[in-house]
Amino acid sequence: KNEVEQSPQNLTAQEGEFITINCSYSVGISALHWLQQHPGGGIVSLFMLSSGKKKHGRLIATINIQEKHSSLHITASHPRDSAVYICAALPTFMDSNYQLIWGAGTKLIIKP
Amino acid sequence: NAGVTQTPKFRILKIGQSMTLQCTQDMNHNYMYWYRQDPGMGLKLIYYSVGAGITDKGEVPNGYNVSRSTTEDFPLRLELAAPSQTSVYFCASSYSQGPNTEAFFGQGTRLTVV
Numbered sequence: 761k762n763e764v765e766q767s768p769q770n771l772t773a774q775e776g777e778f779i780t781i782n783c784s785y786s787v788g789i790s791a792l793h794w795l796q797q798h799p800g801g802g803i804v805s806l807f808m809l810s811s812g813k814k815k816h817g818r819l820i821a822t823i824n825i826q827e828k829h830s831s832l833h834i835t836a837s838h839p840r841d842s843a844v845y846i847c848a849a850l851p852t853f854m855d856s857n858y859q860l861i862w863g864a865g866t867k868l869i870i871k872p
Numbered sequence: 873n874a875g876v877t878q879t880p881k882f883r884i885l886k887i888g889q890s891m892t893l894q895c896t897q898d899m900n901h902n903y904m905y906w907y908r909q910d911p912g913m914g915l916k917l918i919y920y921s922v923g924a925g926i927t928d929k930g931e932v933p934n935g936y937n938v939s940r941s942t943t944e945d946f947p948l949r950l951e952l953a954a955p956s957q958t959s960v961y962f963c964a965s966s967y968s969q970g971p972n973t974e975a976f977f978g979q980g981t982r983l984t985v986v
Binding site: 762810864 | 912913914915916917920930931960962964970971972973974975976977978979980982
């Protein structure tokens, strides 16, 4: 079992829909990252959070430390949001050496 | 700033051949990483470096080598290519490590070993 699980693996929605992508983890963490990978392959960082909620434009990331769960929401989704969204957890255990544990990604397709 | 630049973008290798994936960053970052991405799997760390002259193994180092002679460059070497090394490779860099550190990624190299 992976220490970081994302759901769903694939998500297809219509333009304008509210999107939720989930990330659950089984280890203690000091931070969780959300990243976006475009069809061209490049990966960019969206959020880093260790508690609460962060918002950037139409993207919102939340984290519940007690439940070991984070969500990425997209409001008013648009075809240009089509990408793979990846969460990565930074464990707290001492021998992690600050190395991230990566989820497998959620492939999002937004249809016009 | 160009950020993190990887070359080549695509490569086909025959079994047993060798090659070097190049990675350079112009942000003066101390920390650099090589990952591989396989279908349906999370990124796996191959090697990382915390500064010039210092490298360390990640989760899946077998079959690879790295060097870090300068802050800017972190090449990944495949000595005897095997089909299991067919993957997409990403180089990344960061200013530091820790909870609030953003990593910057290259565009990736798609490698096929036949």
